[in-house]
Amino acid sequence: MRAAVVTSFEAPLEIQDRPVPTPGPGQVLVRMEACGLCHTDIHAAHGDWPVKPTPPFVPGHEGVGVVTALGDGVAARAVGDRVAIPWLGHACGHCDQCVRGWETLCLEQQNSGYSVDGGFAEYAVADAAYVVRVPDGVTSFDAAPLTCAGVTTYKAIKVAEVRPGERVAVFGIGGLGHLALQYARLVGAEVIAVDVTPEKLALARELGADHVVNAAETDPVAAIEELGGADVAVALAVSERSFEQAFASLRRGGRLVCVALPPEREGVMPLPIFDTVIKGIKVIGSIVGTRQDLAEVFRLHALGRTKVVAQGCKLDDVNQAIADVLAGTVDARLVFEF
Numbered sequence: 001m002r003a004a005v006v007t008s009f010e011a012p013l014e015i016q017d018r019p020v021p022t023p024g025p026g027q028v029l030v031r032m033e034a035c036g037l038c039h040t041d042i043h044a045a046h047g048d049w050p051v052k053p054t055p056p057f058v059p060g061h062e063g064v065g066v067v068t069a070l071g072d073g074v075a076a077r078a079v080g081d082r083v084a085i086p087w088l089g090h091a092c093g094h095c096d097q098c099v100r101g102w103e104t105l106c107l108e109q110q111n112s113g114y115s116v117d118g119g120f121a122e123y124a125v126a127d128a129a130y131v132v133r134v135p136d137g138v139t140s141f142d143a144a145p146l147t148c149a150g151v152t153t154y155k156a157i158k159v160a161e162v163r164p165g166e167r168v169a170v171f172g173i174g175g176l177g178h179l180a181l182q183y184a185r186l187v188g189a190e191v192i193a194v195d196v197t198p199e200k201l202a203l204a205r206e207l208g209a210d211h212v213v214n215a216a217e218t219d220p221v222a223a224i225e226e227l228g229g230a231d232v233a234v235a236l237a238v239s240e241r242s243f244e245q246a247f248a249s250l251r252r253g254g255r256l257v258c259v260a261l262p263p264e265r266e267g268v269m270p271l272p273i274f275d276t277v278i279k280g281i282k283v284i285g286s287i288v289g290t291r292q293d294l295a296e297v298f299r300l301h302a303l304g305r306t307k308v309v310a311q312g313c314k315l316d317d318v319n320q321a322i323a324d325v326l327a328g329t330v331d332a333r334l335v336f337e338f
Helices: 039-046 140-159 177-186 198-206 220-226 240-248 273-278 291-302 315-327
Strands: 002-005 014-017 027-037 063-070 082-085 088-090 123-127 167-171 190-195 211-214 230-235 250-258 282-285 310-313 333-337
Touching (some): 063 123, 140 177, 177 190, 177 198
Parallel strands (some): 167 230
Antiparallel strands (some): 027 333
16 A cells, blocks of 8 residues: 655655554455545654654544455444544544544544554555444545544534624634534634635635724734633634734633644743633643534534535645645645545
8 A cells, every 4th residue: 555654753754554453353455445634644754743643654643435344343334334534543442532532632632643553555554443433424535534533623612612693813814714604603612714815714704704804914913802711712823922912812701622732842821810700711731522413413414514626636735735735725624535
Protein backbone atom coordinates (compact mmCIF):
# COMPACT_ATOMS: atom_id res chain seq x y z
CA MET A 1 0.00 0.00 0.00
CA ARG A 2 1.03 3.62 -0.46
CA ALA A 3 1.37 5.81 2.61
CA ALA A 4 2.58 9.33 3.45
CA VAL A 5 5.20 8.87 6.15
CA VAL A 6 6.89 11.29 8.56
CA THR A 7 10.51 10.13 8.67
CA SER A 8 11.87 13.22 10.46
CA PHE A 9 10.44 16.43 11.92
CA GLU A 10 12.81 18.39 9.67
CA ALA A 11 11.99 16.59 6.40
CA PRO A 12 9.01 16.57 4.03
CA LEU A 13 6.69 13.57 4.20
CA GLU A 14 7.70 10.63 2.01
CA ILE A 15 5.33 8.57 -0.12
CA GLN A 16 6.34 5.00 0.62
CA ASP A 17 5.21 1.52 -0.36
CA ARG A 18 4.44 -0.41 2.81
CA PRO A 19 2.91 -3.81 3.52
CA VAL A 20 -0.83 -3.75 4.17
CA PRO A 21 -1.11 -4.05 7.98
CA THR A 22 -2.79 -7.04 9.64
CA PRO A 23 -5.46 -6.30 12.26
CA GLY A 24 -4.61 -7.62 15.71
CA PRO A 25 -7.07 -8.75 18.39
CA GLY A 26 -9.90 -6.22 18.74
CA GLN A 27 -8.86 -4.34 15.61
CA VAL A 28 -10.27 -3.80 12.11
CA LEU A 29 -8.50 -3.19 8.82
CA VAL A 30 -9.97 -0.23 6.93
CA ARG A 31 -9.48 0.54 3.24
CA MET A 32 -9.36 4.31 3.09
CA GLU A 33 -11.74 6.24 0.87
CA ALA A 34 -10.97 9.74 2.22
CA CYS A 35 -8.88 11.42 4.91
CA GLY A 36 -8.89 15.08 5.85
CA LEU A 37 -5.77 17.16 6.47
CA CYS A 38 -5.99 18.78 9.92
CA HIS A 39 -3.58 21.38 11.31
CA THR A 40 -2.84 18.83 14.03
CA ASP A 41 -1.35 16.57 11.35
CA ILE A 42 1.05 19.38 10.48
CA HIS A 43 1.98 19.91 14.12
CA ALA A 44 2.60 16.15 14.35
CA ALA A 45 4.77 16.14 11.24
CA HIS A 46 6.84 19.04 12.60
CA GLY A 47 7.07 17.82 16.19
CA ASP A 48 5.57 21.08 17.44
CA TRP A 49 4.00 19.91 20.70
CA PRO A 50 5.50 18.95 24.08
CA VAL A 51 4.60 15.24 23.73
CA LYS A 52 5.96 14.32 20.31
CA PRO A 53 5.14 11.34 18.09
CA THR A 54 7.98 8.99 17.19
CA PRO A 55 9.04 8.85 13.52
CA PRO A 56 8.54 7.03 11.32
CA PHE A 57 4.76 7.29 11.53
CA VAL A 58 1.71 7.87 9.31
CA PRO A 59 -0.40 10.95 10.22
CA GLY A 60 -4.13 11.32 9.71
CA HIS A 61 -7.09 11.27 12.12
CA GLU A 62 -9.94 12.08 9.75
CA GLY A 63 -9.85 8.75 7.94
CA VAL A 64 -13.01 7.21 6.48
CA GLY A 65 -13.22 3.90 4.69
CA VAL A 66 -14.60 0.39 4.50
CA VAL A 67 -13.75 -2.45 6.88
CA THR A 68 -12.06 -5.23 4.90
CA ALA A 69 -10.83 -7.56 7.66
CA LEU A 70 -11.46 -8.25 11.35
CA GLY A 71 -9.03 -9.17 14.09
CA ASP A 72 -9.77 -11.84 16.66
CA GLY A 73 -12.62 -11.08 19.03
CA VAL A 74 -14.29 -8.34 16.97
CA ALA A 75 -18.09 -8.68 17.07
CA ALA A 76 -19.40 -5.12 16.95
CA ARG A 77 -18.10 -4.44 13.43
CA ALA A 78 -18.44 -6.37 10.18
CA VAL A 79 -16.61 -6.53 6.88
CA GLY A 80 -18.25 -3.96 4.62
CA ASP A 81 -19.03 -1.44 7.37
CA ARG A 82 -18.07 2.12 6.50
CA VAL A 83 -16.37 3.72 9.48
CA ALA A 84 -14.45 6.79 10.59
CA ILE A 85 -11.09 6.64 12.39
CA PRO A 86 -11.04 9.66 14.73
CA TRP A 87 -8.31 11.29 16.82
CA LEU A 88 -9.27 9.19 19.85
CA GLY A 89 -7.95 5.85 18.66
CA HIS A 90 -8.20 4.07 22.00
CA ALA A 91 -8.91 4.76 25.69
CA CYS A 92 -8.65 2.51 28.72
CA GLY A 93 -12.40 2.39 29.35
CA HIS A 94 -12.14 2.08 33.13
CA CYS A 95 -10.54 5.25 34.54
CA ASP A 96 -12.63 8.00 36.16
CA GLN A 97 -12.65 10.06 32.95
CA CYS A 98 -13.77 7.17 30.75
CA VAL A 99 -16.46 6.02 33.16
CA ARG A 100 -18.02 9.47 33.47
CA GLY A 101 -18.17 10.05 29.71
CA TRP A 102 -14.94 12.01 29.20
CA GLU A 103 -12.93 9.36 27.35
CA THR A 104 -11.10 12.12 25.48
CA LEU A 105 -9.34 12.99 28.77
CA CYS A 106 -8.11 9.45 29.44
CA LEU A 107 -4.41 9.42 30.38
CA GLU A 108 -3.91 6.10 28.59
CA GLN A 109 -5.43 7.16 25.29
CA GLN A 110 -3.84 6.45 21.93
CA ASN A 111 -4.28 8.97 19.14
CA SER A 112 -4.67 8.17 15.46
CA GLY A 113 -1.90 9.56 13.28
CA TYR A 114 0.11 10.51 16.35
CA SER A 115 0.88 7.64 18.73
CA VAL A 116 -0.45 5.04 16.25
CA ASP A 117 -0.41 5.14 12.45
CA GLY A 118 -3.34 6.98 10.90
CA GLY A 119 -5.22 7.56 7.69
CA PHE A 120 -2.66 9.05 5.28
CA ALA A 121 -2.46 5.60 3.69
CA GLU A 122 -4.49 3.30 1.52
CA TYR A 123 -5.14 1.02 4.52
CA ALA A 124 -5.10 1.51 8.28
CA VAL A 125 -5.77 -0.65 11.31
CA ALA A 126 -7.85 0.74 14.15
CA ASP A 127 -9.43 -0.31 17.44
CA ALA A 128 -12.84 -1.72 16.49
CA ALA A 129 -14.40 -0.21 19.62
CA TYR A 130 -13.31 3.31 18.74
CA VAL A 131 -14.14 3.58 15.05
CA VAL A 132 -17.54 5.18 14.42
CA ARG A 133 -20.01 3.98 11.82
CA VAL A 134 -20.75 6.47 9.03
CA PRO A 135 -24.46 6.55 8.09
CA ASP A 136 -25.57 6.11 4.50
CA GLY A 137 -26.68 9.74 4.27
CA VAL A 138 -23.12 11.05 4.70
CA THR A 139 -20.51 10.76 1.94
CA SER A 140 -17.01 9.62 2.85
CA PHE A 141 -15.70 12.95 1.52
CA ASP A 142 -17.90 14.91 3.94
CA ALA A 143 -17.42 12.46 6.79
CA ALA A 144 -13.65 12.97 6.80
CA PRO A 145 -13.65 16.63 7.99
CA LEU A 146 -16.58 15.92 10.30
CA THR A 147 -14.46 13.25 12.04
CA CYS A 148 -12.26 15.95 13.61
CA ALA A 149 -13.15 19.48 12.53
CA GLY A 150 -16.83 18.71 12.99
CA VAL A 151 -16.77 16.84 16.27
CA THR A 152 -14.22 19.25 17.77
CA THR A 153 -16.32 22.35 17.16
CA TYR A 154 -19.57 20.56 17.98
CA LYS A 155 -18.08 19.68 21.36
CA ALA A 156 -16.86 23.27 21.85
CA ILE A 157 -20.39 24.61 21.39
CA LYS A 158 -21.68 21.90 23.73
CA VAL A 159 -19.25 22.64 26.58
CA ALA A 160 -19.91 26.38 26.18
CA GLU A 161 -23.57 25.64 26.92
CA VAL A 162 -24.69 28.13 24.30
CA ARG A 163 -28.30 29.19 24.77
CA PRO A 164 -30.70 30.47 22.08
CA GLY A 165 -30.27 34.18 21.50
CA GLU A 166 -26.73 34.37 22.87
CA ARG A 167 -24.00 36.02 20.83
CA VAL A 168 -21.18 33.69 19.75
CA ALA A 169 -17.94 34.98 18.21
CA VAL A 170 -15.97 32.44 16.19
CA PHE A 171 -12.33 33.47 15.85
CA GLY A 172 -10.88 31.75 12.78
CA ILE A 173 -13.06 30.68 9.85
CA GLY A 174 -11.42 27.69 8.26
CA GLY A 175 -11.68 23.93 8.50
CA LEU A 176 -13.01 24.16 12.05
CA GLY A 177 -14.54 27.62 12.06
CA HIS A 178 -16.88 27.10 9.11
CA LEU A 179 -18.45 24.23 11.06
CA ALA A 180 -18.37 25.96 14.45
CA LEU A 181 -20.54 28.80 13.19
CA GLN A 182 -23.05 26.29 11.83
CA TYR A 183 -23.29 24.45 15.15
CA ALA A 184 -23.72 27.77 16.97
CA ARG A 185 -26.56 28.67 14.61
CA LEU A 186 -28.18 25.28 15.17
CA VAL A 187 -28.66 26.09 18.86
CA GLY A 188 -30.10 29.51 18.04
CA ALA A 189 -27.10 31.78 18.56
CA GLU A 190 -26.36 35.10 16.90
CA VAL A 191 -23.00 34.41 15.23
CA ILE A 192 -20.04 36.73 14.63
CA ALA A 193 -17.31 35.43 12.30
CA VAL A 194 -13.81 36.84 12.77
CA ASP A 195 -10.97 36.25 10.32
CA VAL A 196 -8.27 38.11 8.37
CA THR A 197 -9.20 36.77 4.92
CA PRO A 198 -12.04 38.32 2.89
CA GLU A 199 -12.72 35.02 1.13
CA LYS A 200 -13.25 33.19 4.43
CA LEU A 201 -15.51 35.94 5.70
CA ALA A 202 -17.54 35.70 2.49
CA LEU A 203 -17.84 31.96 3.14
CA ALA A 204 -19.02 32.72 6.68
CA ARG A 205 -21.75 34.96 5.28
CA GLU A 206 -22.84 32.18 2.90
CA LEU A 207 -23.06 29.78 5.84
CA GLY A 208 -25.28 32.11 7.83
CA ALA A 209 -23.02 34.28 9.99
CA ASP A 210 -24.97 37.31 11.23
CA HIS A 211 -21.90 39.55 11.38
CA VAL A 212 -18.37 39.34 9.97
CA VAL A 213 -15.26 41.15 11.21
CA ASN A 214 -12.04 41.44 9.23
CA ALA A 215 -9.42 41.51 12.00
CA ALA A 216 -6.78 42.65 9.51
CA GLU A 217 -8.67 45.90 8.94
CA THR A 218 -10.73 46.40 12.11
CA ASP A 219 -10.10 45.89 15.82
CA PRO A 220 -12.32 42.85 16.45
CA VAL A 221 -12.68 43.65 20.14
CA ALA A 222 -14.09 47.11 19.42
CA ALA A 223 -16.31 45.75 16.64
CA ILE A 224 -17.78 43.06 18.89
CA GLU A 225 -18.21 45.51 21.78
CA GLU A 226 -20.31 47.70 19.45
CA LEU A 227 -22.62 44.71 19.00
CA GLY A 228 -22.92 44.34 22.77
CA GLY A 229 -20.03 41.94 23.40
CA ALA A 230 -19.89 38.18 22.99
CA ASP A 231 -21.49 35.72 25.40
CA VAL A 232 -19.18 33.05 24.02
CA ALA A 233 -15.92 33.34 22.09
CA VAL A 234 -14.55 30.23 20.39
CA ALA A 235 -10.79 30.50 19.78
CA LEU A 236 -9.90 28.49 16.68
CA ALA A 237 -7.03 30.52 15.17
CA VAL A 238 -3.51 29.33 15.96
CA SER A 239 -2.44 32.75 17.23
CA GLU A 240 -1.80 34.05 20.73
CA ARG A 241 -3.10 37.48 19.69
CA SER A 242 -6.36 35.94 18.49
CA PHE A 243 -6.85 34.22 21.87
CA GLU A 244 -6.29 37.54 23.66
CA GLN A 245 -8.80 39.27 21.38
CA ALA A 246 -11.34 36.51 21.92
CA PHE A 247 -11.06 36.95 25.69
CA ALA A 248 -11.30 40.75 25.46
CA SER A 249 -14.43 40.55 23.28
CA LEU A 250 -16.48 38.88 26.03
CA ARG A 251 -19.24 40.63 27.91
CA ARG A 252 -19.77 40.08 31.63
CA GLY A 253 -20.47 36.44 32.40
CA GLY A 254 -18.96 35.37 29.08
CA ARG A 255 -17.21 32.10 28.26
CA LEU A 256 -13.96 31.70 26.35
CA VAL A 257 -13.61 28.28 24.73
CA CYS A 258 -9.99 27.46 23.87
CA VAL A 259 -9.71 24.96 21.04
CA ALA A 260 -6.74 25.74 18.75
CA LEU A 261 -3.37 24.35 19.80
CA PRO A 262 -0.39 26.45 18.68
CA PRO A 263 3.20 25.19 18.58
CA GLU A 264 4.78 24.63 22.01
CA ARG A 265 6.95 27.76 21.79
CA GLU A 266 3.86 29.93 21.21
CA GLY A 267 1.42 28.32 23.61
CA VAL A 268 1.03 31.01 26.26
CA MET A 269 -2.01 33.25 26.77
CA PRO A 270 -1.78 36.06 29.36
CA LEU A 271 -4.94 36.02 31.45
CA PRO A 272 -5.93 39.30 33.13
CA ILE A 273 -6.95 38.19 36.60
CA PHE A 274 -8.85 41.39 37.47
CA ASP A 275 -11.07 41.26 34.36
CA THR A 276 -11.61 37.52 34.74
CA VAL A 277 -12.79 37.87 38.33
CA ILE A 278 -14.75 41.12 38.12
CA LYS A 279 -16.55 40.14 34.90
CA GLY A 280 -17.17 36.55 35.99
CA ILE A 281 -15.47 35.14 32.89
CA LYS A 282 -15.16 31.39 32.39
CA VAL A 283 -12.18 29.97 30.47
CA ILE A 284 -12.87 26.48 29.10
CA GLY A 285 -10.51 24.06 27.37
CA SER A 286 -12.22 21.84 24.81
CA ILE A 287 -10.46 18.87 23.17
CA VAL A 288 -12.27 17.02 20.35
CA GLY A 289 -15.32 14.92 21.22
CA THR A 290 -16.35 11.41 22.14
CA ARG A 291 -17.62 8.59 19.95
CA GLN A 292 -21.16 9.61 20.91
CA ASP A 293 -20.47 13.22 19.91
CA LEU A 294 -19.22 12.06 16.52
CA ALA A 295 -22.30 9.89 15.99
CA GLU A 296 -24.43 12.98 16.69
CA VAL A 297 -22.37 15.04 14.24
CA PHE A 298 -22.93 12.45 11.51
CA ARG A 299 -26.65 12.32 12.32
CA LEU A 300 -27.03 16.10 12.02
CA HIS A 301 -25.19 16.08 8.69
CA ALA A 302 -27.34 13.24 7.37
CA LEU A 303 -30.37 15.37 8.24
CA GLY A 304 -28.98 18.19 6.09
CA ARG A 305 -28.29 20.56 9.01
CA THR A 306 -24.62 21.21 8.17
CA LYS A 307 -22.52 21.80 5.08
CA VAL A 308 -18.91 20.71 4.69
CA VAL A 309 -16.70 22.97 2.60
CA ALA A 310 -13.65 21.08 1.38
CA GLN A 311 -11.38 20.55 -1.61
CA GLY A 312 -10.19 17.17 -2.80
CA CYS A 313 -6.53 16.32 -3.39
CA LYS A 314 -4.25 13.33 -3.84
CA LEU A 315 -1.89 11.78 -1.33
CA ASP A 316 1.04 12.32 -3.70
CA ASP A 317 0.54 16.06 -3.18
CA VAL A 318 0.68 15.87 0.63
CA ASN A 319 3.60 18.29 1.03
CA GLN A 320 2.02 20.89 -1.26
CA ALA A 321 -1.25 20.47 0.64
CA ILE A 322 0.55 21.19 3.92
CA ALA A 323 2.20 24.25 2.39
CA ASP A 324 -1.20 25.52 1.18
CA VAL A 325 -2.73 25.13 4.66
CA LEU A 326 0.18 26.96 6.28
CA ALA A 327 -0.08 29.74 3.70
CA GLY A 328 -3.76 30.21 4.50
CA THR A 329 -4.85 29.74 0.89
CA VAL A 330 -7.34 26.93 1.65
CA ASP A 331 -10.93 28.08 2.20
CA ALA A 332 -11.75 25.36 4.72
CA ARG A 333 -10.57 21.73 4.56
CA LEU A 334 -8.43 19.64 2.24
CA VAL A 335 -9.39 15.98 1.87
CA PHE A 336 -7.19 13.26 0.40
CA GLU A 337 -9.24 11.01 -1.86
CA PHE A 338 -8.22 7.40 -2.43
